[in-house]
Amino acid sequence: xxxxxxxxxxxxxxxxxxxxxxxxxxxxxxxxxxxxxxxxxxxxxxxxxxxxxxxxxxxxxxxxxxxxxxxxxxxxxxxxxxxxxxxxxxxxxxxxxxxxxxxxxxxxxxxxxxxxxxxxxxxxxxxxxxxxxxxxxxxxxxxxxxxxxxxxxxxxxxxxxxxxxxxxxxxxxxxxxxxxxxxxxxxxxxxxxxxxxxxxxxxxxxxxx
Amino acid sequence: xxxxxxxxxxxxxxxxxxxxxxxxxxxxxxxxxxxxxxxxxxxxxxxxxxxxxxxxxxxxxxxxxxxxxxxxxxxxxxxxxxxxxxxxxxxxxxxxxxxxxxxxxxxxxxxxxxxxxxxxxxxxxxxxxxxxxxxxxxxxxxxxxxxxxxxxxxxxxxxxxxxxxxxxxxxxxxxxxxxxxxxxxxxxxxxxxxxxxxxxxxxxxxxxx
Amino acid sequence: xxxxxxxxxxxxxxxxxxxxxxxxxxxxxxxxxxxxxxxxxxxxxxxxxxxxxxxxxxxxxxxxxxxxxxxxxxxxxxxxxxxxxxxxxxxxxxxxxxxxxxxxxxxxxxxxxxxxxxxxxxxxxxxxxxxxxxxxxxxxxxxxxxxxxxxxxxxxxxxxxxxxxxxxxxxxxxxxxxxxxxxxxxxxxxxxxxxxxxxxxxxxxxxxx
Amino acid sequence: xxxxxxxxxxxxxxxxxxxxxxxxxxxxxxxxxxxxxxxxxxxxxxxxxxxxxxxxxxxxxxxxxxxxxxxxxxxxxxxxxxxxxxxxxxxxxxxxxxxxxxxxxxxxxxxxxxxxxxxxxxxxxxxxxxxxxxxxxxxxxxxxxxxxxxxxxxxxxxxxxxxxxxxxxxxxxxxxxxxxxxxxxxxxxxxxxxxxxxxxxxxxxxxxx
DNA sequence: CATGAATGAGCGTTCATTCAT
DNA sequence: AATGAATGAACGCTCATTCAT
Numbered sequence: 001x002x003x004x005x006x007x008x009x010x011x012x013x014x015x016x017x018x019x020x021x022x023x024x025x026x027x028x029x030x031x032x033x034x035x036x037x038x039x040x041x042x043x044x045x046x047x048x049x050x051x052x053x054x055x056x057x058x059x060x061x062x063x064x065x066x067x068x069x070x071x072x073x074x075x076x077x078x079x080x081x082x083x084x085x086x087x088x089x090x091x092x093x094x095x096x097x098x099x100x101x102x103x104x105x106x107x108x109x110x111x112x113x114x115x116x117x118x119x120x121x122x123x124x125x126x127x128x129x130x131x132x133x134x135x136x137x138x139x140x141x142x143x144x145x146x147x148x149x150x151x152x153x154x155x156x157x158x159x160x161x162x163x164x165x166x167x168x169x170x171x172x173x174x175x176x177x178x179x180x181x182x183x184x185x186x187x188x189x190x191x192x193x194x195x196x197x198x199x200x201x202x203x204x205x206x207x208x209x
Numbered sequence: 210x211x212x213x214x215x216x217x218x219x220x221x222x223x224x225x226x227x228x229x230x231x232x233x234x235x236x237x238x239x240x241x242x243x244x245x246x247x248x249x250x251x252x253x254x255x256x257x258x259x260x261x262x263x264x265x266x267x268x269x270x271x272x273x274x275x276x277x278x279x280x281x282x283x284x285x286x287x288x289x290x291x292x293x294x295x296x297x298x299x300x301x302x303x304x305x306x307x308x309x310x311x312x313x314x315x316x317x318x319x320x321x322x323x324x325x326x327x328x329x330x331x332x333x334x335x336x337x338x339x340x341x342x343x344x345x346x347x348x349x350x351x352x353x354x355x356x357x358x359x360x361x362x363x364x365x366x367x368x369x370x371x372x373x374x375x376x377x378x379x380x381x382x383x384x385x386x387x388x389x390x391x392x393x394x395x396x397x398x399x400x401x402x403x404x405x406x407x408x409x410x411x412x413x414x415x416x417x418x
Numbered sequence: 419x420x421x422x423x424x425x426x427x428x429x430x431x432x433x434x435x436x437x438x439x440x441x442x443x444x445x446x447x448x449x450x451x452x453x454x455x456x457x458x459x460x461x462x463x464x465x466x467x468x469x470x471x472x473x474x475x476x477x478x479x480x481x482x483x484x485x486x487x488x489x490x491x492x493x494x495x496x497x498x499x500x501x502x503x504x505x506x507x508x509x510x511x512x513x514x515x516x517x518x519x520x521x522x523x524x525x526x527x528x529x530x531x532x533x534x535x536x537x538x539x540x541x542x543x544x545x546x547x548x549x550x551x552x553x554x555x556x557x558x559x560x561x562x563x564x565x566x567x568x569x570x571x572x573x574x575x576x577x578x579x580x581x582x583x584x585x586x587x588x589x590x591x592x593x594x595x596x597x598x599x600x601x602x603x604x605x606x607x608x609x610x611x612x613x614x615x616x617x618x619x620x621x622x623x624x625x626x627x
Numbered sequence: 628x629x630x631x632x633x634x635x636x637x638x639x640x641x642x643x644x645x646x647x648x649x650x651x652x653x654x655x656x657x658x659x660x661x662x663x664x665x666x667x668x669x670x671x672x673x674x675x676x677x678x679x680x681x682x683x684x685x686x687x688x689x690x691x692x693x694x695x696x697x698x699x700x701x702x703x704x705x706x707x708x709x710x711x712x713x714x715x716x717x718x719x720x721x722x723x724x725x726x727x728x729x730x731x732x733x734x735x736x737x738x739x740x741x742x743x744x745x746x747x748x749x750x751x752x753x754x755x756x757x758x759x760x761x762x763x764x765x766x767x768x769x770x771x772x773x774x775x776x777x778x779x780x781x782x783x784x785x786x787x788x789x790x791x792x793x794x795x796x797x798x799x800x801x802x803x804x805x806x807x808x809x810x811x812x813x814x815x816x817x818x819x820x821x822x823x824x825x826x827x828x829x830x831x832x833x834x835x836x
Numbered sequence: 837c838a839t840g841a842a843t844g845a846g847c848g849t850t851c852a853t854t855c856a857t
Numbered sequence: 858a859a860t861g862a863a864t865g866a867a868c869g870c871t872c873a874t875t876c877a878t
Contacts, residue, residue: 003869008856029332032241036848042267046851046864057848117326119239129386147221155405159398166379167372174371189368199407244872257875266873380840426841426877447750450659464843469870480863535744537657547804573823577816584797585790592789595756607786614782615824662851673860674855743841 014142015053015063018043020066027106029053031061031113042098061114062126068111075100086146088198091191093166102170108172109200160198167194224262224272227252231273236315239324240270267327271335274323277316284309295355297410300400303377307396310381347371352407359412361407373403433471433481436461440482445524449479449531476536480544483532486525493518504564505617507610516605526590545580554579563618570616582612585587642680642690645670649691654733658688688741689753695738702727713773714826718818721795725814729801735799754787763788770825779825787825794821 009017026034036057040047054060079096079128082089101108118126139161146152171190175183230252235243245266249256250324265270289298290306310317327335355361380399384392427435439461444452454475458465472478497514500507517525525580536544564570588609593601631777648670667674681687706723707716728735745753765786773779780827798817802810 006856006863008853011862014862030328030334032326033328033332035846037846048865049846049863051849051851052862083227090284113326117239117241118264119241123242132386155402156398159395162379162383163376163399163402164376166377166382168370168375170378173338173375186368189365190372191344193364193369193372197402245874246872256841257838257839258872260874261837423843424876429673429841432841448744448746450744451746451750453867455867464846465869466871467842468810470841473667475869531744535659535735537659539768541657541660550804573820574816577813578820580801580815581794581820582659584793584795584800586793587797588789588793591756604786607783610783611790615820662840663853674852674862675860677858678853679858 011053014045014049015104016067018045018050018053019058019064019067021045022060023068023107023110026061026064026110026113033118034061036060051103058118058126059097061118065111065114065127066181068107072100072107084151086142087150089142090195094171094191094194095184095187097168098171098175098183102183105176109176120203132165134136135165146198150185155198164194220262223254223258225276226260227254227259227269228273230254230276231269232316232319235273235319235322240326245269260364261385267329267335270323274320274327274336277320281309281316294356295351295360296404299352299398299404303392303393303395303400304382304405306377306381307384307392310384310410311392316386316404321381341374344374346371355407367409372406376403429471431469432463434485436463436468436471437482437485439529440478441486441525441622444479444528444531447534452479475591476538477542480537481530481537483529483545486529489516490518490525491608504567504569505613507560509606510610512589512612513602513605515586516589516593516601519593520601523594527594550583552625553583557582564616573616578616581615583598585612634726641676642673645672645677645680645687646691646694648672649687650695650734652738653688653691653737653740658744661668663687685745685747685753688745690753692738692741692745695734699727699734705777712774713769713778714822715767715821718815721798721818721821722811722814724795725802725810728802730812732803736803739799759792762792766791773825782825789822790824 016196018039021039022034025038026044031039036050037047039060040050050060054063076093080089080092081187084092102149115127115131120126136158140157143157143160147154147157167190171186174186175181226249230248234248234251241268245259246256248269249259259269263272284300285305288300291298293301324336325334329335345349345367349366352361352364352366352369356363356366376399378394384390436457439457440452443456445462447456454468455465457478458468466626468478472481494511498507498510502510527584533545533549538544554576561570561573561578562573565572565575585608589604592604593599645666648666650667663676663677663817666687667677677687681690703720703723705720707788709716710749711719742754747753763785767784770779770782770784770787774781774784796819798813801809801813
C-alpha cells in the first residue's frame with residue numbers, strides 16, 4: 001500500500017480531472033455502477049476530494065453532463081455553416097455527428113446515460129423533456145425552412161424531428177455495438193434515406209423548376 | 210399480522226408470477242429502485258423464493274425482459290397477416306405497435322429500462338443492439354421482398370432496418386413523455402415518412418408500369 | 419476471521435438483545451461514540467440486523483430509553499407504597515433510587531445521555547421538557563399533599579421539585595465518580611437535608627399540635 | 628471572493644479568538660455539530676491554523692471549557708465579598724449566578740455541553756464530577772465556617788456541597804428550558820430552601836441566643 | 837418447497853487531520 | 858506563521874444473497 005503523492009492543483013484542473021473521470025466511469029459501468037469510489041480511483045484522487053468540489057453525487061453528474069454538452073456545442077458551432085442549403089446542412093450534420101461519435105464514444109455514452117437516468121432525490125428526473133423540446137424546435141425550424149425554400153415536401157415537422165433524432169440515435173447505438181462498420185458510409189446512407197423521406201415527390205418538381 | 214398462506218404452485222406459474230412482479234416494480238420504481246424485496250412483496254412471495262427460481266438479480270431481470278418480448282412477439286404474430294403487400298404490412302405494424310404501447314405502457318417502460326441499463330457484474334451492458342440482430346434480419350428480409358416486388362427503390366437494407374427500429378423506438382419514447390399526443394395519427398404519419406423514404410423515386414415508376 | 423454462527427431468535431429476544439447492547443455502548447462511549455458498528459459488535463450481531471428491527475439509529479435510541487424507563491417504572495411501582503406518610507415516602511424513594519442506581523449504573527448513565535442529547539434529524543431535541551414536566555407535577559402534588567397534611571411548611575412547590583430532582587441527580591452523579599461512597603448513608607443524609615428544607619419551622623409546630 | 632487578510636496576532640490573542648469561536652459554535656450547533664470547519668470560519672481563521680495552536684479537537688474543547696471557567700471565577704471573585712455572613716454570602720452567590728447565567732446563556736450552554744459530553748479517544752468522559760473536587764472543598768469550608776459561627780446546624784458538609792451544586796445546576800437548566808421564569812425570584816426562593824435545610828432546628832436557637 | 841432472520845459488502849457522505857505551498 | 862487542498866477513516870444505511878428452520 002503506497003501512500004499517494006499529494007499534489008495541489010488549481011480548482012479548475014481538479015474539477016476537470018474529476019469530471020473526466022466521471023464520464024469515463026459512467027461510460028464503462030453505467031450511471032448506476034458509477035460509484036464515487038470508482039470515480040475517485042479513476043481520477044487518481046482520494047474519495048473525499050469529490051465533496052470538496054461538488055455538493056453531492058447528483059451535482060457531480062449534472063455538471064459532468066453540462067460540461068460535456070457545452071464542449072459539444074462549441075465544437076459543432078465551429079464546424080457547421082448554418083447558411084448552407086438545408087439538405088446539405090442535414091447531410092453534413094449527420095456525417096459530423098457520426099465522425100465525432102467515433103472519437104468521443106465515452107462522452108456520448110455517458111452523457112446519454114446520465115441525461116436519461118439521473119434522478120433528483122425526490123425521484124423525479126433531473127433532466128426534463130423540456131431540454132429535448134428545445135432541440136426539437138430547432139430541428140423543426142430547419143425543416144420548415146427547407147419546405148419554404150422548396151427543398152422539402154409538406155410533412156409534419158414534429159414527427160419528422162422525432163424521427164430524425166431517433167434515426168441518428170439508432171445510428172450511434174449501432175456504431176457502438178458494431179465497431180467495424182464504416183461510419184461515414186453509414187452516415188451518408190442514412191442522410192440519403194432521411195432526405196428521400198423529406199424530398200420525396202419533390203425532386204422532379206424541383207428539377208423541373 | 211396474518212401469516213402468508215403457503216401455497217404450492219407449479220414452477221412455471223411461480224416464475225411467471227415473479228417475472229410479472231418484476232416488470233411491475235421496475236415500471237413503478239425504475240430499475241434502480243427495483244429491490245428484490247419490493248419484487249417479492251409485489252409477487253406476494255417470500256424474499257428467499259426468488260433465489261430458488263433465479264440465479265441472481267441479473268438473471269431475474271434478463272428473464273423478465275425475454276419473457277415480455279416473447280409475449281409481444283406472440284401477440285404481433287397473431288395479429289399481422291404477413292402476406293399483405295409490404296407497404297401495407299409496415300403501415301399496419303407501426304400502427305399496431307403504437308396502439309399496443311398505449312395499452313401496455315408499464316411493460317414497455319420496464320422493458321426499456323432493463324434493456325438499456327442492465328449491466329453484468331463487470332459493468333458491461335447485459336443487452337446491446339447486437340441482440341436486435343435477429344430482428345434486423347427479419348426486417349431486412351421484408352425490405353428485400355418489398356424491393357423485389359417492385360414497391361421499394363434500391364437502398365441499404367441494414368441501414369434502413371436500423372433506422373426503422375430507431376424511428377419506432379423514438380415514437381414510443383415520445384408517447385411516453387407526451388401523453389396527450391394522438392398516437393394513431395402519429396403512427397400513420399410516421400408510416401408515411403418511412404414509406405416515402407423507401408418508395409421515393411419509385412412511386413411514379415411504379416404507377417407508370 | 420471466523421464466520422459468525424448464525425442463530426435465529428424471536429423478534430422479542432433480538433430486539434431486547436440489541437437494546438441491551440445499545441444501553442451498554444452508550445454508557446461506555448457516550449451517545450456520540452455509540453456507533454451502530456459498536457452496538458452490533460456488543461450485541462454479537464451483524465451490522466445490518468439493526469435495520470431489520472429498527473427504522474434508524476434514532477429509533478433505536480428512542481426505544482432503548484423507553485424500554486429502560488418502562489422497566490424502571492415497573493420496578494419502582496412495585497417497590498414503593500404511595501400511601502405512606504409523605505416524609506417517609508420521600509425518604510424511601512431517595513434510598514430506593516440510590517440502591518437501584520448502584521446496581522444499574524449503565525442503564526442510568528445511558529438513559530440520561532440519550533434523553534439529554536438525542537436530536538431529531540431537524541436538530542430539535544427528541545425528548546422534550548414536556549416529559550420532565552409530568553415528573554415535576556407528580557412531585558409537586560406530593561409536596562402539596564405533604565403541606566396539606568401538615569408535614570411541610572409553605573414553600574414554592576415548583577422550585578422545590580426542580581431542586582429535589584437536581585439533588586437526586588447530583589447524588590447519582592456523585593456515586594458515579596466516587597464509587598467507594600456509602601450510598602445508603604448518602605441517601606439517608608440527603609433525605610434528612612431535603613426534609614429539613616421542607617419541614618423547617620414546622621417540626622415543633624407539628625409536635626406542638 | 629476576497630482573500631483573507633493575513634494578519635499576525637500574538638499567540639495569546641489567536642488562542643483566545645479560537646476559543647471564543649469554539650464556545651460560540653458549540654452554543655449554536657451543539658457539541659456534535661461543532662466541526663472544526665465551523666469553528667475556524669467563526670474565528671475568521673483558516674482551517675489549518677487550529678492545529679497550530681491545539682493538539683487536537685479534544686484539546687481545543689477542553690481548553691475552551693477551562694478558559695470559560697477561569698473567566699467566571701475571576702468575575703465571581705471580583706463580585707462577592709467573602710467576609711459577609713455566610714447565609715448572606717450564599718444567598719448572594721446564588722442570585723449572582725442566576726443573574727450571570729441569563730446574560731451569558733451561550734457560555735453556560737456550551738460549557739455544560741462540553742463538560743458533560745466530551746470524551747477521550749477511548750470513550751471515557753473527559754470531565755467528571757471529580758473535577759468538582761476543588762469546588763466542593765471550597766464549599767465545604769464555607770459550610771463549616773457557617774456551622775462554627777453558629778448559623779448552621781450540624782450536617783454532612785460533603786453531601787450538602789454536592790446537593791448545593793446540584794440544586795444550582797438544576798436551577799440553571801430550568802432557566803434554559805423555561806425562558807419566562809423570573810430568575811431572581813427563583814434564586815431567592817432557592818436560597819430560602821437551601822438555607823432552611825442548613826439552618827433548620829437552629830434558627831430559633833440562634834434567635835434565642 | 838418455502839420462509840424471513842441474518843449476514844456483510846458496498847454505498848454516499850462527513851470531518852479531523854496532514855502537508856505542499 | 859498561515860492557508861486550504863488533499864487525505865482517509867469512520868459513519869449510518871441499503872440490499873443482494875445465504876441458510877436455519
